[in-house]
Amino acid sequence: MTQLNIEKPIDLLRRLPIDREVLLIAPAGCGKTQALATRAAALIQQGSVRSPRRLLALTYSNKARDNLRVRLRSELPASAQQLVQVSTLHGFAGRVTAAHGRCLGLDMTRTLPEQGALRRLRRDAGISYQNSDYVDGILTRHKRNAGIDDQALLDALADSGCREAVAYEQALRAEGRVDFDDMLRYGARLLKLERVARLYRQHFAGALVDEVQDLSLLQLEMIESIGERRVTYAGDPEQGIYAFAGAEPASIFRRLREREPELVPLTVSYRSSPAVLRAVNALASGTGAPVLTCHDSTKWAEDCAFASLVSTNEDAEARHLLRFIRDYMHGYPERSIGILTRGNRRLSYLLPVLTHAGLTFQDWSVPTHVPSVMALLRRHAAAACADPGSPTTHGERLVELCTADAALGDVTTHDEVRSAVDILLDQVTPGVPLSQVVARMPTPQQPDRPVAPGLHVLTGHAGKGQEFDLVIIVGLEDGKIPDFRATTSVAIAEERRVLHVMLSRAKHSLLITRIENETRTPRWVAPAKRSPWWDLLAEVATEIGARPAR
Ligand SMILES: Nc1ncnc2c1ncn2[C@@H]1O[C@H](COP(=O)(O)OP(=O)(O)OP(=O)(O)O)[C@@H](O)[C@H]1O
Known part of the structure; x- marks a missing residue:
């Protein structure tokens, strides 16, 4: 592994060729996200990426995605800012599944997780507040194993002895539905098919990945199959807080280090006093x-x-x-x-x-406070409520219109739109129709x-x-x-x-x-x-x- 102390890390990032894999590793606030944006700008400037569309930037959560978009805006010329493909991992896996799920025999009308249906299936399978940590742990661990197919998954769950996990998974399959872990599982399985992986490899000239400590090995494999060695990874082992959801920070850093990337350490905090x-x-x-x-x-x-x-x-x-x-x-x-x-x-x-x-105050747990979701709801509320119908019909129409408008396979937005509409429907009263409830939502923060x-x-x-x-x-x-x-x-x-x-x-x-x-x-x-x-x-x-x- 090359450890460079002589050259300034940012200068090095600007200079390294696209096929030099990079691992940016640093404590909180030392500028990893900013450095990824710098790297993106440098790759475009070098001419290594013919069009910004061919650069894929992956993050873990929607807010982190929005954050990275803002940083890219600060580094990239205006013409390139909207073009870099910035997505969450779930969103990207959803996009792959939506485009190629047929290869796995999936019911293509149900390739997006539906929170309401999933809640029902969980309840019917006996998953409750008391046992959810235990059952979810078993489901997540097994579902994040890329190698196993649906039947092998069911067998493995049966071997675990967890009745609720088996019942839930069987009901999910019977209805042809997917949940969030399935999105990643199917995305990764599809990208293991050489003919699918080749399409993405040819399309994307390079990739940037933030918060690698949150990845599972399955997710890392998904990225590797697209990016090969043309990836810049950024992360901090001290911020690994998703082990309960299947993240494997120790294995991820071990595996990345074994690949002998250019190790770029950042050591001073730009964020904090x-x-x-x-x-x-x-x-x-x-x-x-x-x-x-x-x-x-x-x-x-x-x-x-x-x-x-x-x-x-x-x-x-x-x-x-x-x-x-x-x-x-x-x-x-x-x-x-x-x-x-x-x-x-x-x-x-x-x-x-x-x-x-x-x-x-802005409550981040409420989807009606997510600016991108609010913008979608506002854009489509009038059309969704134009025809006569019950509030529920209007709500369903609103979800459909917003989902169709979101990026293909953007599962997180779909889920947030549905949850937001559920919350808004609770506020509909005889004199206040859904369109009016949407209109009076608080103004979105500056995008x-x-x-x-x-x-x-x-x-x-x-x-x-x-x-x-x-x-x-x-x-x-x-x-x-x-x-x-x-x-x-x-x-x-x-x-x-x-x-x-x-x-x-x-x-x-x-x-x-x-x-x-x-x-x-x-x-x-x-x-x-x-x-x-x-x-x-x-x-x-x-x-x-x-x-x-x-
Ligand atoms: N080279 C720089 N010069 C000045 N300010 C910087 C520089 N790099 C980053 N910053 C600022 O420092 C803050 C932290 O940067 P950033 O979010 O990129 O850090 P990070 O390592 O990704 O943090 P975390 O791990 O907590 O997400 C931001 O406000 C950013 O604008």
Whole structure:
């Protein structure tokens, strides 16, 4: 493996030929996504890629895809910006399945996962909140094995002894449906067919892949069969937080390193202030992870801070946070604030308080807040509701029109549109038809800014690859961070990485919170144990009280 310390990494990326495989490996905020955009621009400039259409850029989530699009815009000439094919892995696998699924004998009218139907099948198969982690783990593990066909999959599930997984899979096959794991499985299986892989190989001159630590080996094989050695990979082992969903960061990095790519390490943070890096480095201490240094500590204003807040209970915390957030928004109206949690329960205290005080926020778990989905719904609402019909008929028509308008095989958008329409249909009342409900949805954020100024509420997982001026991490108690379901040392290590991802989303400032007493039921309040990582962080934080400083 070549390790280059002499040449500046970015200059090297600009110079390397397209058939030199590259692995960009760096801690959070060191510019991996930006460097991928630089590499894309360089490949086009070198003439290695005849048309930007022939460059494939893959990410894991929709937000990461939007983020990469924005970065490409900053590096590419206007004529090329829209042409680079930026997709999520699921979206790309969906596109391959939609185009070639017949080769596997798939029912082509059902090659996109339908969330409603999948929920029904799961319920009927006995998959519930209590056993879903266990059953999903078994399904995901088996489905991510590229080599097995449908019958072999059923046999393997039967051997696992998990009745619910077998029942679900049988029902899925009986209805000719696919779920999200199937999308990847079929996409990968199709790309194992030389005649299919050749088509994509010939079309795409090169590929860029962000967040490789989230890939499964099956997904990596899918990319390899298209890109061969003309791929630039970017990732960070410390941000591997999807092992529960089948990601295999250790195997992925091992396999990539065995291929002897040009290893391009990036080592300084462009994202975070020294105050934020103090927290990130405190959490990393003792894990062997590299210590992050700030690219230019003089550019950060004095008001950057890392603070901790301890409250007696959830209500007190919500009140403190309301004051803090109001103050911050008043002082810095142009900044973004991300409230990050590990789960939703704590939000049931905080969000009503914010709403009651008139603060608006973008809830990332609600698909009606996804700008691309909102744009589709707005575009087609009038046509979908033009003919007489029930709200459900209008809703179905709206889903059809939006899906037809989304990119071919864009499974994630399809799924989000359907979930959004379900939510909107709940708001239809006798005097307020669906078209009107769509019309009164909040205005989409600026499309060229994946994170707009103002308040955002999201989970640590959803925040991956994103950044906010201020990050507030709520609920550093044992059972929340780490999640109570993490019982093995491997699972707890992944929880620490989730916290690392949350901390490292912050640019200027960071606030962590915990409560001393937790309301388990309206009549049962129990002492809350601090997170095992609280002391480590609190030691380097400034403690704030009821009237916090910025
Ligand atoms: N060379 C650079 N000069 C100035 N700013 C940069 C540079 N590279 C990246 N940045 C900025 O630093 C921030 C972090 O960059 P980026 O998101 O690319 O990092 P990353 O390594 O992909 O982070 P993560 O792993 O957390 O997703 C962004 O705001 C980006 O605009």
